[in-house]
Amino acid sequence: MSFINYSSREINCKIVYYGPGLCGKTTNLQWIYSKTNPELKGKMISLATETERTLFFDFLPLALGEIRGFKTRFHLYTVPGQVFYDASRKLILKGVDGVVFVADSQIERMEANVESLENLRLNLAEQGHSMDETPCVIQYNKRDLPNAAPLDEMKKLLNAGVLPDFEACATDGKGVFETLKAVARSVLRDLKQMSG
Amino acid sequence: MRKHDGQLVMYDEDYRLISAVTQRLVRDANAKGIFVVDRNGQLIAEAGEMRGLDTTSLASLTAGCIAATGGLAKLVGEDDFPVHFHQGQRDNLHITLVSHRIILVVVFDDRSSLGLVRLRVKKAGAELAKIFEEIQKKTEQETAKGGTPFAEITDDDIDNLFSV
Numbered sequence: 001m002s003f004i005n006y007s008s009r010e011i012n013c014k015i016v017y018y019g020p021g022l023c024g025k026t027t028n029l030q031w032i033y034s035k036t037n038p039e040l041k042g043k044m045i046s047l048a049t050e051t052e053r054t055l056f057f058d059f060l061p062l063a064l065g066e067i068r069g070f071k072t073r074f075h076l077y078t079v080p081g082q083v084f085y086d087a088s089r090k091l092i093l094k095g096v097d098g099v100v101f102v103a104d105s106q107i108e109r110m111e112a113n114v115e116s117l118e119n120l121r122l123n124l125a126e127q128g129h130s131m132d133e134t135p136c137v138i139q140y141n142k143r144d145l146p147n148a149a150p151l152d153e154m155k156k157l158l159n160a161g162v163l164p165d166f167e168a169c170a171t172d173g174k175g176v177f178e179t180l181k182a183v184a185r186s187v188l189r190d191l192k193q194m195s196g
Numbered sequence: 197m198r199k200h201d202g203q204l205v206m207y208d209e210d211y212r213l214i215s216a217v218t219q220r221l222v223r224d225a226n227a228k229g230i231f232v233v234d235r236n237g238q239l240i241a242e243a244g245e246m247r248g249l250d251t252t253s254l255a256s257l258t259a260g261c262i263a264a265t266g267g268l269a270k271l272v273g274e275d276d277f278p279v280h281f282h283q284g285q286r287d288n289l290h291i292t293l294v295s296h297r298i299i300l301v302v303v304f305d306d307r308s309s310l311g312l313v314r315l316r317v318k319k320a321g322a323e324l325a326k327i328f329e330e331i332q333k334k335t336e337q338e339t340a341k342g343g344t345p346f347a348e349i350t351d352d353d354i355d356n357l358f359s360v
Contacts, residue, residue: 006207042250059260067345067354091264092263094236188349
């Protein structure tokens with residue numbers, strides 16, 4: 001959950017990138033890291049296996065600017081997508097302020113997308129949050145691949161139409177910052193609403 | 197409306213209280229550095245001589261470490277493993293979970309000892325627990341009456357953040 005520090009005039013929020021294995025969560029963070037000014041970002045940490053699969057999490061601290069004299073800092077995390085790392089996913093979701101669900105557009109990964117979204121729903125519920133009330137955006141990644149499923153079908157399957165969603169190709173950055181901005185905006189609006 | 201479960205609001209006076217505890221602990225424990233970290237991975241306060249350290253990473257990794265061992269604890273039927281000790285060749289880390297919410301990290305070398313650190317951390321941990329109990333109470337009261345900076349921000353403020 002968010003941390004407001006009057007002493008350093010900072011608002012800190014936590015955003016988690018969720019999704020099935022190899023859908024491009026880490027690639028999203030790597031793109032953000034590579035395109036952000038050095039003074040706005042911290043070091044990116046990847047706790048990965050030797051084959052560069054996320055083992056525990058990736059972490060990227062990012063400053064977005066100031067609101068009413070408070071620096072807004074977002075801590076971006078990814079979860080390990082592989083099914084058997086569920087215990088780690090639950091730990092990383094703790095204290096989350098907003099979620100980006102990264103879906104893999106390849107037709108053969110649709111079942112994995114649905115399974116992962118259901119897993120997100122369950123793990124949020126375990127912490128007493130429902131997906132409806134948690135700021136969440138959906139990213140349809142890998143839209144450039146020839147075996148990408150039609151967008152309409154993916155929307156029908158993964159988004160009932162209420163969540164902001166974006167097409168992306170994280171390897172060349174398409175849709176990456178749009179997704180990040182949308183989730184950051186949803187998080188701040190949610191925090192404002194809770195305070196109002 | 198969603199609850200503010202777990203949100204933390206720290207004011208200047210809270211920071212001064214926490215800072216007084218950490219600065220005393222540096223001296224009493226002969227430590228190189230003291231870090232107070234929120235369980236969600238946010239750095240709250242630091243003291244000591246470890247300038248230039250990547251404290252944001254330290255906070256996030258410490259929280260990850262506490263989370264992972266907390267998961268292990270539950271597997272073996274424990275509630276938590278509240279005290280961790282990592283021994284290095286030069287520097288050592290003593291990590292304590294305070295009141296299930298705050299993590300107190302002490303970095304020390306051979307100018308101190310594990311026994312001394314343990315002893316001093318016990319007292320400082322109890323003091324921090326009290327301070328954070330008050331902060332928690334205050335956070336709940338303030339958010340209930342809309343006293344956080346979020347209450348004042350407008351949709352335009354949020355949009356302006358992304359327009360530059």
